Amino acid sequence: MATLAHYEAKIDTRRRNIFGYILFCLGTLALLLLDLATSGKGGIGNYIGVCVLVSSFGVADAHVQGGMVGDLSFMCPEFMQSFLAGLAAAGALTSALRLITKAAFxxxxxxxxxxxxxxxxxxxxxxxxxxxxxxxxxxRLPIVKYYRTKAASEGSKTVSADLAAAGIQTQESVIAGAKDSENLSHKQLFLQNIDYAIALFLIYVVTLSIIPGFLYENTGTHNMGTWYPIVLIGMYNVWDLISRYIPLVKKIKLESRKGLMLATISRLLLIPCFFFTAKYGDKGWMILLTSFLGLTNGYLTVCVLTSAPKGYKGPEQNALGNLLVLCLLGGIFSGVALGWLWLIGSNQKFFG
Incomplete structure (x- = not known):
């Protein structure tokens, strides 16, 4: 993602996104075929194969998420909100499928x-x-063609293939007319939006340090058996999805940069809350806390990514979108790594 963010202005967004979607599709299909070919048996070879395929999902995600957020950053905020809600809907659908398949099998x-x-x-x-x-x-959507044509007129070179696919030929002289020197550099964009970058990083550090690791390992005693973590993950995904529609109501959308940073930092309190709830609370409190985690995750993500690109030109908005996704993915990686810390002092083993 760091490489893609650095060279985003020179990369054909259409090819980048299509490559990412194809890689997602082929990687998932390959996992299915690997399981069928090996009859679900283990072994070091199969394990390495699974690791390689899972790694390909990371590459695909960097292509698609960075490309799509960058692309949508110079369109209307509702497009960004819809895309982010779609990501949450995928999580909710995954939880629903997990519940259905568990009940069935x-x-x-x-x-x-x-x-x-x-x-x-x-x-x-x-x-x-x-x-x-x-x-x-x-x-081919008219509004998409409008925004991409506008971005091209502001000097964006990443939309040419998309416009060509829609039957619109851009004039090179128009694109060349917008000099690169008129656009802010990546460093300038990052420094001007460092609070948004830190906010996204912290949002996902907190979320991924708790989900899924903590919810599967340290949820205390309960009578729901193996259903309990699945229900918790499901509640998180449902509220994450719902919360991504809340910013559509202008009166309750948080746009203050100080307010967003304060709300993001305050989420750090969720970590001790989860720890003590697992130790002393019952499953009702844990479900409530997990729902609140999803609610704040989705709401703050949409608020940040729809507010940050405002006031910039098309090429700058695309670059900023890629930089923010880089911080988001950095937060995911850091959160997953920190998730291992929940095992310290527990009865769970790291391996075996």
Missing amino acids: DKSDDGLRKGAMLFLAISTFLEFLCILLYAFYFP
Whole structure:
């Protein structure tokens, strides 16, 4: 993602996003085929294969998420909100499929594997639809053509292929007329928006340090058995989805930069809250706390990513979108790494 963010102005956004969607689709299909070919057996070779395929999802995510956020940054904020809500909807759908497959195969032999295979098959189909929709339908929407034409007139070179796919030929003289020197550099954009960058980083550090690791390892005693972490993850995803629509109501959308930073920093208190709730609270409080985690995660993400690009030209908005996604993914990586700290002092083993 760092490389893509650095060279975003020279990368064809259309090819970048299509490559990412294709990689998602092929990677998911390959996981399914690997399981079928090996009959679900383990082994070091199969494990390495799974690791390679999972790594490809990281590459695909960097291409798609950075490319799409950069692309949507110079369009209307509602487009960005819809895309971010779509990401949360994918999480909610994943939880729903997990609940369905667990209910369907929980009592059957090899039920977990059957559920995973059904999930991978559905995911492959949906990802294939994403390729078709992005490649053939999205660029032909009138409002998308309008914003991309506007971005091209401001000097953006990343939209040329998308405009060509929509039947619009850009004049090189028009694009060349907007000099690169008129646009802010990546460093200038980052420094001007460092509070947004830190906010996104911290949002996902907190979230991913708790989900999914803590919810699967340290949720205390309960009578829901193996359903408990699945329900918790489901509640998080549902409220994450709902909260991403809240900023559509202008009166309750948080746009103050100081307010966003204060709200983001205050989420750090959720970490001790989860620790003490798992130790002393019951499952009702844990479900409530997990729902609040999802609520704040989605709401703040949309507020930051729809507020930051305002006031910049198309090429600058695209660059800023990529930089913010870089910080977001950095937060995800750091949060996942910090998630291992929950195992310290617990009865769980790191391996085996």
